[in-house]
Amino acid sequence: MNAFPKKFPTPLALAIALLNAGLATTAYAQNNSSERQAGMLEEVIVTATKRETNLMETPIAITVFGEETLVREGIANVKDMAKLVPNMDIAIDSSQTAPVITMRGVRSTNITELGDPAVGLHLDGIYSPRPQGAMALMFDVERVEAQRGPQGTLFGRNSTVGNVNIISKRPNMEEFDASLGLELGRWNHQQLRGMVNIPVSETFALRGSFMTEQRDSYLKGYYDPNQWDTRYLPDEVRNAPLYEGPAEERTLIQRRRWWEGGGDGIQQIVKADASDFYNNADQYAFRVAGLWEPGDSLSWMLAYERFQDSSAGGTDTLDCSKAKKRVFMENDEPAPLQGCEYAYGPGADEYTVLVSVPGMLDLSIENIRSNLRWDLSDDLAFVYNAGWAKQTRTQMSDQDRGITDWDMSIFFRDAAFKSQSHELQLQSTGDGRLQWITGLFFFKENNDMQGGWMNSMASASYWNQPDRTLSSEAIFAQGTYELTDDLTLTLGFRHTRDTKEDVGGHNMDCNDANPNQLDPTLNDGKCFPAWDRAAYNNLPRDYFWNPDIYVVSSNNDIKGKWDYNNYRLGLDYDISDDTMVFAYVANGTKAGGIGDVVVQYEQDPLTTEYPVDDNGDRIVKQRHENTYDPEEVVTWELGVKSDLFNNSLRLSATVFYSDYSDMQIAVARPLFVTYAFERDPQTGELTGEIEQNPFTVFQTDNVGEAEIKGVEIEFDWAVSENGRLSGYVTWLKTKIVSDFIQQWNYATVDLYEIDHGDSVNPENTLLTTNLKGNELPASPEFSINLNYSYNLMLRDGSSILPWIGVNWRDESYYSIFNVDKHLDRFASDTPEAFYDTRAAVTNVNLGVKYTAPDEQWSLEAFVNNATNEIDFYWGGSGDGYIKGPVSMPRFYGVRANYNF
Template identity: 55%
Template sequence: MPVFAQDTTDEKSTWALEEIIVTATKRETNLMETPVAISAFSQSELDRQGITNVKDIANLVPNLDIAYDQDQSSPVIAMRGVRSTNTSELGDPSVGLHMDGVYSPRPQGAMALMFDVERVEALRGPQGTLFGRNSTVGTINVISKRPVIDELEGSLGIEIGRWNQRQIKGMINIPVSDTFALRASAMKETRDSYLNGYYDANQWDRRRLPAEAQNAPLLTGEPQTLTQRANSWTAPRELVAADPETFYNNSDQYAYRLSGLWEPSDTLSWMLTYEKYQDSSAGGINTIDCDKADQRLSENADGDMVPGLLGCEYIYGPGADEYTVAVNTPGKLDLSIDSVRSNLRWDFSDTLSFIYNAGYASQQRSALMDIDAGVTDWDMALNFIDTDYVSQSHEFQLQSMTDGPLQWIAGIFYFKEQNGMEGYFNAAMNDSTFWDQPDRTLESIAYFGQGTYDLSEKLHLTLGYRWSKDTKQDKGGHNKSCLRDYSLGPDDEGYPGCYPAWVSDAPGYEDDPNGYFNSYSADHFDDPSIYTDTTNNDTKGSWASATYRFGFDYDLSDEVMLYSYLANGFKSGGIGDVVVEYEQDPTTAEYPLDADGNRIVKTTHASDYDPEEVVTFEIGAKGDFYDGKLNLSGTFFLSSYKDMQLAAPESVYNVYAVQMNPNEEHYGEVETNGFVVYRTKNAAKSEIKGVEFEFDWAPYRNGHVSGFATWLKTEITSDFVTRFDYAASDLFEMDYGPAHDNENPDLYRNLKGNELAAAPEFSVTVNYDHTFNIKNGAKVIPFIGIHWEDESYLTYWNVDKHEFPVGSTGAYDDTRAAFHVVNVSVKYLSADESWNLEAFGYNVTDESIPYWAGGSDGVVRGSRSMPANYGVRLNYSF
């Protein structure tokens, strides 16, 4: 909102834009005088756009894209075409996230609710000198409001929206004494699922389904869904509509924050904050891109390959769309984050200040999700029994405080994280893989300094340097597995304890052949003792780096500043699971033993990866014009990446397993199978260049328009030969085994020349609001915001740029069509500004936008935007 100047005789100066103060250089500076590409947003701007967490700010920041990985309950933040899709405990994000200046290591922290916020700052370009870890392409800093020493104030807000949404938030600031104040704030939100959700008892595993789904009526007509047809030999049942209050993609979360500020003197300030976030929803689930799925070719009854037999209606029945899903595993998410942050500042002399920022965070998560959701009849589920991430960070700073020609900052940073995880992936018709990672640690230490020197009254030089070292280690970690073996019974030697034998003469077999499986308890596979160790993940890696910043800024006039810099960035390498391949007889599926009775090791595959490095040159300009009514900023950047870290599913090697074939009357066939992991690899080189233009304009009294326009070009510039794993069987028209054979040369393509994911060439955002004054002093403020993005890719494979045996790749490509989003609202603000009532609509044109795609079924499934949402909110403050 524009802020109007009061006492002036110059008509041109009767209104002006608000001056925005940021901390991009770790000291307070005017946004338009800070030589960094940065966007900043206040709480009122976030509220107006319906933004409650970092995940939702993508459309407000140039060249920012934020997807969501349902499997890890984690956002995937991309900036200027760079992102990290490894959101597990092994991965590091490419965009650093800070809360009140304290580093937040896990990307799940971006899901924490944002409320009672002073501002959100999004810095673009390498920020490694001052912000350190994982800031190769940018940093996001969420700054909460500090307690106010001398003022009692409070607020209460209520929001009601579509899908039975209910949101409430409040704040109270209490001045306890002349030197101490407390501030408490909280927020809670619930919302039903917006999916057309069903429970499906025709899928293999029915153990967790509610009783009404397990006992659903028998199907009286012809089978209409994939699972009804695939399991027609088990007396198929009707689908049962799920309760949207507890189904996937609902919302059930709360957070609260308690801060204390002590200022015993003008030179000493200490703020201590405790924050709690809890998400108890059903979690998210991937849905189908119906247009792409309809293009897939499948064999009809006459043996012809025709499209349309793998689309949404083929899978889920007539009327199904991209928001339809049928599951046999109800979703569950229990994500809890407890944080303590301390900010101490002591101006111990007229020229020096000491700052100590410390943080402690504990993130605990358990999650259960349906992976295939009835898209196949293999029936896959993912269960994180428990993940526990505990971290601490400490940063000591020494800053200059003089008005002289040199301003500088120096500091030491220390960070440590300890992770533990238990979980498993279960393919009910085949096998189960268990992860037991009790002790994965990360330790980082860094020394940094940066200074700006006035070479003249208008020309300023900035130099920065940081040395850092990261060490990652895994102790006692194991992958465990159990393959179904139908040739063995419970009394046979070597019988696996996690799966029962196939007992063809068991009671009720003819009516329900998989009934024995469902006799197990829901937590049967939670027990690690029923599995066999397949890997020993003990490994360790260390990486050291030096990052720098060299820049100039020049005051062209009192209104215009020019700046340029050269900076590099570094993201440490990583450790991965140690995968061991044993010698095996492919005809018998037996493993020869050595003289000591151990399996003979054929190859050891360590999925470690190297550091990622970038060098960026940027030149930009910022200016305010027409007596502060127009702010303009623009920048051109060129980034050169070496060993960019890219993650995707990959078959590590071939194993041989005894599998069942449900379409035959006998079992025990030996078929080739692939061992697939989510693996990070280093692309050789890539280049990114672009232009970002931002504007903020009050063209006339009570009018306000803002936004940005961008151009972005990304390219993998050197050979990067890799094997496709998205729908490989279909793309290459091969059986499953050859399509996952690392030694098959037909599977490989050179991705040189490909574009990076989440990098549209053009994007535009325009926001406009106008304030209408009413005679009683109240105001009515309508708002409209429009965001448009050009076509882009969802992965770095760029399927449409390569040739495959299959006649058409349209069903498997990873393109995302151009899209637009329109948000609108109208607010009534009381004369004394103590309360306001606002009606809103988000995505009012009901665009369905894919944000994430991947998996062994190709890019047909992924997370999508929420349909059109609307509601009202009421806020009161005192």
């Protein structure tokens, strides 16, 4: 339950209160600053308006932190930084190795090559398109700027509710510099960081940096030779000895094999090697940058960066706290083992997982970034930012994790994503009352998606999408004009045209009814040896990675084009030299998109054959094309920023209200119901039609509208000469306000107690739901983040710095369905076992750091997640369980750094 009252002032009342608080506190600070002896905070420079400005003079809600904070908090990439940013939440889709970033209640759940994020990611100001880019290591960072609220006019693509800009350290021509850092921790964790800066001449400098990380898995991982697909398991696992323990302690798969007549063939599960099991770490990255400044008016930086992840990838585990709330039955009696132990045996918990497909990930990201600035005069500058990126991913992961009948897995084979980005800017410089920027933006992405889904007992699907393209062009302008010495007006506008197209793409199927395209004599001419486990496991490991064995089920040639506008209108007013208030209205847009084309062919219900036309092509019965429109978020925001107590307290507060329309929701959607004829078993006569399972496709649609309102208060306070307290407090309220008609798609089989066929039947009106009034996912009502450190200076010039960080997040929902608000719909006696609620959680990080005189070296001991909280980053359902990626348990270690 929440620890805060549910009643909260209206946004208007909060805005007035915040403004009054800013005025009152400023007056107090001016009257009492001479009495304060706290240290002064350093000025923070940001580029949120694509020019350098003081953080406290920038009329945008921004959180800024540098590399020291990233290292201290154990943040290696964007997916780990959520707790540092107000109203930001980051979930993980383990099957795609992709983060799902939510900001102020808005996110995107389509993390495929067809989807777009709601929060833009930029590297040195250059757009990064694929969500997997957020998994790349962050190192040698100058600062990270996380902007909240629509940023469409300046940052463009998909900065619907915010933007993250990672700014790397630039080469320095002043002096040679080098450092080396080592971190050792639990689970054989080893992390190494290094940097060298070389001033080659007075006009040219080079900077090289790198980071490597290796760590064993923190899961209790087992390989199970009793599952259907054992082709990828080592021989010693496939030949594991027979299980000799008590019958009631068998795993779920072992019991099912026994029921199916496995008898004495039940084998022992085998403990996996933690060094190469799911949720381990094996990655590196490096960057080489050159900076050329032949004069005061010209600067050009060119950088090459590469990231490589060779780990086993991530996986989901079971939510045992929810599993305990239902009763698992065997032979009409409660089973001897319950909860997670029912699936995995005695001692199983949230970190236990059984698989038959070992994880494998080969993810590489290469990019080249170019930043050119030429000051044409004292009042005008030209900027050209360009980027090229290539991401290649091969991946294989177990999807059922030993708890369903169907033994499912997913794979990607050399999926490649190439992109290029160009932005040309003209911007004013100097001290004139009018400051402006205008520019052109061009982005193009070419994707080659190869991958598939395995249902190892019955069928396989292959996605062959060799030419999916995206192009985006935009023109933009934004200016600020000082109406008076204290009042400034901001106007911004951007026009964008997006085009997405699929050329020659196919969805392909392989099942026991399809002829084998490689060898017609194999498996009786069928491409899939259904229900023959021995024949299946004699197939080569890469058998289903070959598109030639599949039959084309649909051609995905489709194209979509969208034009849309973004705007920004704002005012900011300097109450004093130390306090500013600002207000704006702006919109953000997430691009529209295309989906797979799904075709249903005519079929003879008696012979199950497909008739063809005069050209020999199958006759199309129904065709479904999926395109969806952009979604829009319009935000009104009022904020105050103030430097108080002789610049020892930096305070920012904002209240906002957003209209969220044409929401893009990605779900598995059932399409065409098929029918067959039923025969009387005695006479053989036809008695009528019976429904067959429909085709289900994962696609995105525009559905529903929502209202979002919230408050964010950030502070950074030098409470004494050596003490520092920083953090934030937030309040967020989200609500779907339109009729939102949706087929129920969360734990459907278990909540409604129906079979899978009924759960995906589009004609099953029992499942049609109106989600009006529900909350948006990943939107906790309250959150608090507090960080305190005290720098104890010793006589010899060294220092000891103890620090602690506490983050508390209120409960929220994993999905749009809000199960506990629809209890009258379900047949289950224990619906709470399938709630999509994400529990409140408190996370504590702490440590102590010793820094030698002259700061030449340092040594630090740390503990992350000191309270050993269990937190799930995503929630899905399957075979009676809620499951998702789980947080890392208590992690501790030491880190050392040496500056040459």
